[in-house]
Amino acid sequence: MKKQLEMVVEKVNEIALDTIEMTLSNVHAAKTAQPGQFLHLQVEGHALRRPISIADIDRENNFLTVLFKKLGDGTKRLAMYRPGMTIDALGPSGNGFSYEPSMKTVLLIGGGIGIPPLYNLGKQLKNKGIKVIAVLGYQSKEHVFYEEKFNELGETIVVTNDGSYGSRGFVTNVLDQVADFDYYFSCGPVPMLKAVTKALHGHQGYISLEERMGCGIGACFACVIPTDTEGGYRKICKDGPVFAVNEVIL
Amino acid sequence: MIDLTMDLPGLNLKNPIMPASGCFGFGREYSEFYDLSRLGAVIMKAATGDVRYGNNTPRVAETSSGMLNAIGLQNPGVEKIIENEVPFLANYAIPIIANVAGSTLEEYVKVALAFNKTESVNALELNISCPNVKEGGIQFGTDPDMAATVTEKVKEASNLPVYVKLSPNVSDIVGMAKAVEKAGADGLSMINTLTGMQIHLETKKPLLANKTGGLSGQAIKPIAIRMIYEVKQHVTIPIIGMGGISTAEDVLEFLLAGASAVAVGTANFQNPCVCPEIIDALPRTLEQYGFQSVLDAVGKGYEA
Ligand SMILES: Cc1cc2nc3c(=O)[nH]c(=O)nc-3n(C[C@H](O)[C@H](O)[C@H](O)COP(=O)(O)OP(=O)(O)OC[C@H]3O[C@@H](n4cnc5c(N)ncnc54)[C@H](O)[C@@H]3O)c2cc1C
Numbered sequence: 243m244k245k246q247l248e249m250v251v252e253k254v255n256e257i258a259l260d261t262i263e264m265t266l267s268n269v270h271a272a273k274t275a276q277p278g279q280f281l282h283l284q285v286e287g288h289a290l291r292r293p294i295s296i297a298d299i300d301r302e303n304n305f306l307t308v309l310f311k312k313l314g315d316g317t318k319r320l321a322m323y324r325p326g327m328t329i330d331a332l333g334p335s336g337n338g339f340s341y342e343p344s345m346k347t348v349l350l351i352g353g354g355i356g357i358p359p360l361y362n363l364g365k366q367l368k369n370k371g372i373k374v375i376a377v378l379g380y381q382s383k384e385h386v387f388y389e390e391k392f393n394e395l396g397e398t399i400v401v402t403n404d405g406s407y408g409s410r411g412f413v414t415n416v417l418d419q420v421a422d423f424d425y426y427f428s429c430g431p432v433p434m435l436k437a438v439t440k441a442l443h444g445h446q447g448y449i450s451l452e453e454r455m456g457c458g459i460g461a462c463f464a465c466v467i468p469t470d471t472e473g474g475y476r477k478i479c480k481d482g483p484v485f486a487v488n489e490v491i492l
Numbered sequence: 493m494i495d496l497t498m499d500l501p502g503l504n505l506k507n508p509i510m511p512a513s514g515c516f517g518f519g520r521e522y523s524e525f526y527d528l529s530r531l532g533a534v535i536m537k538a539a540t541g542d543v544r545y546g547n548n549t550p551r552v553a554e555t556s557s558g559m560l561n562a563i564g565l566q567n568p569g570v571e572k573i574i575e576n577e578v579p580f581l582a583n584y585a586i587p588i589i590a591n592v593a594g595s596t597l598e599e600y601v602k603v604a605l606a607f608n609k610t611e612s613v614n615a616l617e618l619n620i621s622c623p624n625v626k627e628g629g630i631q632f633g634t635d636p637d638m639a640a641t642v643t644e645k646v647k648e649a650s651n652l653p654v655y656v657k658l659s660p661n662v663s664d665i666v667g668m669a670k671a672v673e674k675a676g677a678d679g680l681s682m683i684n685t686l687t688g689m690q691i692h693l694e695t696k697k698p699l700l701a702n703k704t705g706g707l708s709g710q711a712i713k714p715i716a717i718r719m720i721y722e723v724k725q726h727v728t729i730p731i732i733g734m735g736g737i738s739t740a741e742d743v744l745e746f747l748l749a750g751a752s753a754v755a756v757g758t759a760n761f762q763n764p765c766v767c768p769e770i771i772d773a774l775p776r777t778l779e780q781y782g783f784q785s786v787l788d789a790v791g792k793g794y795e796a
């Protein structure tokens with residue numbers, strides 16, 4: 243049977259402006275987590291849980307790392323958790339990124355706080371001998387995080403919206419600089435995903451989606467996404483958050 | 493031994509706890525967390541005549557001590573529910589209550605008739621109160637005559653006991669309750685969500701795609717308690733109470749107000765095991781306040 247997990251906070255660091263890196267330990271979660279899955283975290287005093295992606299998995303030490311942006315009350319409160327405290331979590335939830343050993347070169351495209359779930363994926367791809375190229379977009383210089391970590395995985399291009407670091411503009415502005423690839427994986431705000439899937443039309447890829455969730459386990463139908471114009475749909479929390487690009491309509 | 497059983501029209505409950513409609517789907521997801529046969533009963537997600545996609549997203553927003561939802565009755569349609577979902581729930585030895593929704597009188601009757609075909613459904617919950625559906629335009633839940641008409645028609649069509657689910661978005665809840673009792677309702681279910689709105693400061697516009705949504709969770713409990721307390725004194729049919737329940741103490745409060753059984757909705761989202769946890773805690777809570785059975789406590793809040 244599934245159950246709520248008690249996760250122990252191991253480390254909390256502010257790694258960029260309003261961006262928190264938190265390491266949590268739990269044996270079950272660390273042993274079973276897949277890149278692209280999320281934890282549904284219960285923050286004290288809130289009626290709804292907060293979905294946060296798994297950014298890194300350390301199966302030896304039973305650690306999971308999450309990265310989140312301090313946005314509203316829930317994430318601000320989450321940022322105040324200290325090592326030794328426990329967090330009630332559901333998960334690892336949803337379907338993560340799937341890849342095949344036959345892939346040769348993979349392009350990772352992340353926007354802002356959509357970058358974290360691509361990190362562990364990139365690590366796994368590299369371990370499988372698949373070449374990784376990353377395009378990472380941030381608002382501005384003080385928001386940049388994990389650039390060095392992605393550099394270790396492969397060629398990494400950074401863009402900022404205001405041009406204060408890397409190239410100026412959006413991730414889609416630099417896609418023509420990227421060498422050939424056979425698959426892409428992308429996570430970020432919906433407008434970015436729309437632009438990316440349009441720009442890379444004809445390529446095969448996977449995208450990870452965000453939507454406001456209720457139960458987070460597939461029962462309440464809050465976070466659905468249409469699959470056609472005839473009433474077909476998928477549940478982001480359960481069937482996703484990762485989908486093949488042609489599976490859903492953004 | 494504290495007696496948790498409760499006998500209601502069509503429902504032989506081993507305990508008075510059931511998940512509320514729309515907050516539990518058709519049980520599959522929660523069956524991965526615990527054995528559903530522990531529940532007193534289960535209330536399925538709303539069924540309409542045909543498949544419905546529902547509203548655009550965002551469909552939920554968090555509020556102080558609660559949430560707003562505007563799912564818009566997304567469901568595969570009554571036939572698919574009977575074919576694919578009812579057999580799954582029938583594996584568990586618990587009464588099944590089907591939540592019946594529609595935008596027209598004919599649609600309600602069609603759904604009610606369809607459920608006659610299955611032997612596994614034990615009662616209907618007539619959802620005349622969903623605030624999130626715009627088409628149809630007929631306000632069954634806020635007009636006592638319309639509420640009575642739909643109750644009568646569904647009673648005629650169905651061979652199952654009918655619990656009418658009342659909307660709290662009315663000024664005279666007692667009048668609504670009396671109207672549906674007179675029309676033949678076997679029981680009441682209350683309350684559905686209260687219509688609300690949240691404006692998103694970033695966009696300066698309503699956050700929900702549907703603009704308005706139904707408020708549920710702890711925030712609405714005092715309203716549910718007040719309405720059940722008032723209604724119970726004017727009707728003889730039993731009440732299934734709901735609205736913000738998350739603990740055994742909340743359940744006792746509903747029983748005292750006049751509910752004979754309760755449903756738990758929003759609390760499942762925070763804690764998927766909340767129903768069995770309440771069932772485990774209930775005997776002690778009843779005992780602590782001097783009750784030997786669930787029945788003992790029903791209506792004690794207003795009886796002299
Ligand atoms: C599958 C998935 C993975 C995610 N992974 C990450 C991650 O790794 N790092 C990260 O920083 N953020 C992530 N998010 C977004 C994150 O869930 C929201 O930023 C967070 O819930 C905001 O909570 P809050 O209390 O700070 O904001 P508030 O605005 O106060 O939240 C109010 C309500 O809206 C919901 N909400 C607000 N914004 C979002 C959003 N963008 N997506 C979903 N729900 C939202 C909240 O959960 C809460 O129920 C993810 C979202 C999803 C769906």
Ligand SMILES: Cc1cc2nc3c(=O)[nH]c(=O)nc-3n(C[C@H](O)[C@H](O)[C@H](O)COP(=O)(O)O)c2cc1C
Binds near residue numbers: 512537685709735757
């Ligand atoms: C996401 C969601 C979906 C709901 N869907 C339905 C529904 O389909 N039919 C219905 O009668 N009530 C529906 N409700 C109302 C609940 O059954 C219940 O009456 C209400 O939420 C109050 O209980 P609570 O505070 O415990 O959630 C829904 C509530 C929520 C939060």
